[in-house]
Amino acid sequence: MNPGNAHAERRVRLAAAMADEGIDILVVAGNPWRSDYLRFAADITPVEGDAFAFIDRDGPTRVIVEHPAEAARLRLEQEELDVRWSLSAIEETETAIRELGKRRIALAPRAAVPYRLAREPLLASIAPATALLDRLMLRKSPSEIAALRRAAVLADEGYAVFLKAARVGRPEYALVADVEAYFRSRGCPENFQILGSGGREVRGMHPPTERRLAPGDLVTTELTPC
Template sequence: MTTVSDAANIAPSPGAKSSRSPAGPSEKDTAELTLRHAKVRAAMAEDGLDALVAYGPGWRRENVRYFADVRIAGSSSFVVFPASGEVGAFSTRRGDLPDLVRRGWVDDAAVLDVWDPAPLTGRLRELRPRRLGVAHLELLPLVLAEALRKALPGTEIVSATSLMDRVRMVKSEWELARMRRSATVCAAGWEAFVDVLEPGLPEYRIVAEVEARIKQLGAEDNFMLIASGKDEVRGMTAPTPRVLEAGDMVRTELTPQMDGYWLQICRSAVVGTPSDGQRESFELFNEAVEAGMAAVRPGVTAHDVAKAQNDVFRGRGFGEYCTSQYTRVRGHGHGLHLDETPIIEGNETVLPENAVFIIHPNTFTPLAGYHVLGDPVRVTADGCEVLISTERKLFHSDRGTKGAAA
């Protein structure tokens, strides 16, 4: 294995970047790392785990990043976190190792071949865990699952996915500072979105302008859905070649990632002058967002927040559009994954202080078709803090008056 002290001897892969020096974490970073270890070990003790493995397939790396604070590019990665002792990281990509050791959040790192996972299984055999938790065990390839069982015949192997979801749900001040950086990028991305709207523009050009703006500001990634049209629109997709027309409402979920943390803004804008139906739709959705925010405080459930939003639709005679036929959820958590716990619909997850999630009653109604509106919030001691500065209004774009409020 490669240790932190070996960092100077590792040649970075071409183009690899590290935001930290070989000196390791700063004082604030060390405090954050200590806090994370304490939180995870307390949860492990509660669940009776002797060791935990965070598995990170290419599309779900949030738990590995929680332990390592490094952007991993390997198709598979792991962190071995014992109840006591050193923390080890593994990646299928050798180029990930320099950043892992320079960052200093793990004690050592090694390359792993998923077809020959001896370094990983050997590390676990040394720990001799009676009960091992694997975060994202449900996604672990069969070849690796079988290798774990063969290497640890006397060990009970259980899922630790929900454990890590619980741990990550409450954000530290260190994490919130990173998420507030994401909030400024959300605002800039939406500004770029509205700035380019005009008849004749294809959807993919809008997304290209947004991507250019947020990448200039340091966004690592961006999850973005879009839809344009009138009251026939039932949902959003990736951008298409569809060309904007006067009177279209253009909807988006714009979700940049900064320093590992995702944050989302949901807005809709009209190309030209909004219709009466589009104005009425905005008022309905804005009232629902505000009702959801008013319901937020520590101790309420995700269901309570969803119900507050849905009650607005029911009170206006649009209750049927709160069903799964027209919508999926009324919001979801944010953090190292873009769509994480809590899910704001149909579950009784209790909201703790400093949980972060977006409230978005996005759905179809006959007023103006699918409407998108929502803000990310932090649960405070007595309510919630809205994390983005972009005004909630029905934006519209006319030649010479782009971005004016309706």
């Protein structure tokens, strides 16, 4: 195993934890607003709709998403994934869980699991696994620690790019575009960013708008390369 491959390290740790708990299949749910567990378990980040990863302890990972564009993107990012899409992804996931028969199944995270999958009688046959993933995610591997350090360096560089981009007359979205372009040039495809600009009335940050920076503006941002 490549010591720099955080995903490979996670897969080994996850398989060992599943074996300890007697779990055959771990179903991980996520969406654009709650993708941290999916990213850890399957290295995928949904952009549209719900996504469900079936992590087989001893086999390949299957993924069900809601949009064909999502399926195409994930196949390009990870050719080994078995990716399917369905306009009824939640129903499709429920059917797939039932078809697993007597294999021991676990589901996580509780906060992202749709109600249809979190109710009886289906829930009675599924073990909770949020705590299991939480324990794994809290204890960082050497590759994950190295990735965190790289992200911190990128964030510092990104703030420097933002500082240069914040010039009078430029729209807010152009500032974010400059930062995004820089991060992508450094091999970082993901960055959650919000910003705020204006006078004393500015009390928070928001997604970028067409508002143009004016003399005397206070301009601030939050960026999170990963």
